[in-house]
Amino acid sequence: MPQQPFSLQGFLKENMAQRQNYAVKLDQLKQKKIAAGLVSERFPEVSGMVIQMTYFRKGLNPVLMLRTVNVFPTAYAYFNMDCMISGCIDGGFDLSPVIREMVKKHTRLKKGTLTCNGENADLASDHARIDYEVTITFNKKP
Secondary structure (H helix, E strand, O other): OOOOOOHHHHHHHHHHHHHHHHHHHHHHHHHHHHOEEEEEHHHOOEEEEEEEEEEEEOOOOEEEEEEEEEEEEOEEEOOOOOOOOOOOEEEEEEOOHHHHHHHHHOEEEEEEEEEEEOOOOOOOOOOEEEEEEEEEEEEEOO
């Protein structure tokens, strides 16, 4: 099959579409964060959190990334981390239920594992996971 000649007009059109899609996704993420509210509003008894994650993928080098997120009361109470695997659709790791349960039970430390539920015909159902450690600091009672 012969290669199609380069078209600047086609390239610019495709690039513009990608930018618009990216802008829409950023706006959707912003709306989700606003809807989640602030940590100080949702969890007034919390003075801070540290979320440590190790991202794993299938393959020879399974550790994809180490990540630490410091969460302050002024941050959004949005705890859904994207899947880092290219091509994963609607995947990610939602730590919201973990954090809600920890606050409800006044738990300071919790460790666990979450598996990505994203989809793609080219990816295994267990293509990615995270091991997490959440540490919550509660406000001192007067």
